[in-house]
Amino acid sequence: MNAALTHRVWRLGADVDTDLLAPGHAMKHGIDVIATHCLEAVRPEFAREVRRGDVLVAGPNFGIGSSREQAAAALVHLGVAAVIAPSYSGLYFRNAFNVGLLLLTCAEAESLHDGEHIAFDADAPAVTAPDGRHLACEPIPRFLLDMVRAGGLVNQLRQRAGKEPLDA
Amino acid sequence: MNAALTHRVWRLGADVDTDLLAPGHAMKHGIDVIATHCLEAVRPEFAREVRRGDVLVAGPNFGIGSSREQAAAALVHLGVAAVIAPSYSGLYFRNAFNVGLLLLTCAEAESLHDGEHIAFDADAPAVTAPDGRHLACEPIPRFLLDMVRAGGLVNQLRQRAGKEPLDA
Numbered sequence: 001m002n003a004a005l006t007h008r009v010w011r012l013g014a015d016v017d018t019d020l021l022a023p024g025h026a027m028k029h030g031i032d033v034i035a036t037h038c039l040e041a042v043r044p045e046f047a048r049e050v051r052r053g054d055v056l057v058a059g060p061n062f063g064i065g066s067s068r069e070q071a072a073a074a075l076v077h078l079g080v081a082a083v084i085a086p087s088y089s090g091l092y093f094r095n096a097f098n099v100g101l102l103l104l105t106c107a108e109a110e111s112l113h114d115g116e117h118i119a120f121d122a123d124a125p126a127v128t129a130p131d132g133r134h135l136a137c138e139p140i141p142r143f144l145l146d147m148v149r150a151g152g153l154v155n156q157l158r159q160r161a162g163k164e165p166l167d168a
Numbered sequence: 169m170n171a172a173l174t175h176r177v178w179r180l181g182a183d184v185d186t187d188l189l190a191p192g193h194a195m196k197h198g199i200d201v202i203a204t205h206c207l208e209a210v211r212p213e214f215a216r217e218v219r220r221g222d223v224l225v226a227g228p229n230f231g232i233g234s235s236r237e238q239a240a241a242a243l244v245h246l247g248v249a250a251v252i253a254p255s256y257s258g259l260y261f262r263n264a265f266n267v268g269l270l271l272l273t274c275a276e277a278e279s280l281h282d283g284e285h286i287a288f289d290a291d292a293p294a295v296t297a298p299d300g301r302h303l304a305c306e307p308i309p310r311f312l313l314d315m316v317r318a319g320g321l322v323n324q325l326r327q328r329a330g331k332e333p334l335d336a
Contacts, residue, residue, distance in 0.1 A: 087255060090258055090260075090261025
C-alpha cells in the first residue's frame with residue numbers, strides 16, 4: 001500500500017442529514033456527548049471506532065436538514081480529517097468551514113469504498129484512490145482553507161488576536 | 169392576479185455555473201460591466217430586461233464552478249430579489265449571503281415557470297406559486313437573513329460600525 005494513503009474511508013449514502021450527524025435527542029448535551037451519538041442510526045460503531053484522520057465519503061446532498069452547527073462540530077470533535085461528497089447542503093458547507101471541518105466536493109466520491117485507505121490534497125484539491133486514480137475536486141478559496149487549518153473561524157479570529165485556540 | 173405575486177420568474181435549468189453568471193471574459197471589469205454580461209450565454213436579454221424584484225428559478229446545483237463572488241454580486245447589482253433552486257454549490261451559498269443575495273432552497277422550485285409571477289416569504293421560508301400552492305423551503309438561520317437584509321456581510325459590519333453602506 002502506498003504510504004501516502006493514510007485516511008481510512010467511512011462510506012455513507014446520499015442525503016446524510018444533520019439529524020444523523022447530531023441526533024436531536026442528544027442536542028441538549030455538549031459536543032462531547034453529541035459526538036458519541038454521531039451517525040449511530042446508520043453506523044452504530046462509528047463514534048467508538050473512528051480514528052483521527054479518517055474521512056467520510058458520501059453521496060450527494062451531505063448535511064441537509066437543520067442548521068445545527070453541531071452536525072459539523074461533532075465530526076471535528078471525533079478527529080475526522082475531511083468529508084468527501086459530490087455536493088453539500090449550502091448551510092452545512094458554510095457551518096463546516098466555520099467550525100474547522102474540511103469538505104471536498106468531488107463528483108466521483110461514490111467510486112470510493114468503505115474501509116479502503118486514500119490520500120487527499122486540500123490545496124489541489126484532489127483525492128487519490130487506492131488504485132492510483134486522481135479524483136479532481138472543486139477548488140476551495142484560500143481564505144476557507146486558511147480558516148479550516150486555523151481550526152475554524154472563531155479560532156482564526158482568536159489566533160489573530162493573539163489568544164489560545166478553543167478545544168473542538 | 170393576487171397582488172402579493174410581485175416577483176417575475178426567470179426560469180433556468182440545472183447546473184447554472186459561475187461562468188454563466190459572471191463570464192470569464194468580463195472578469196477584468198467592475199461589477200457594473202460584469203452584470204451586463206450576466207447569463208448572456210443562455211438568456212441574452214436577461215441583463216437588459218431584468219427588473220428590480222425579479223427572481224431566478226433554477227434546477228439543482230446552482231452556482232457550481234469557480235469561487236468568484238461576482239457570480240452572486242452581479243445578481244445583487246441587477247436587483248434580483250432571490251434565487252430559488254433545489255440545491256446550490258456550497259461555495260456559492262456562502263458567497264451569496266455574504267454579498268447580500270437571498271437563496272431559497274426549494275425542492276419544488278422546478279414546478280415554477282418562466283415569466284409567471286410569484287410571492288415568497290424569506291422568514292417562513294416559502295414560495296407561493298401563481299396557482300396558490302405553497303412550496304416549502306429549507307430553513308434559513310436568523311443571522312443569515314439579517315446579513316442579507318443588511319446588504320451582505322461587509323455592509324452589516326459597516327452598519328454596526330455606524331458607517332454608510334457600500335453600493336452593490
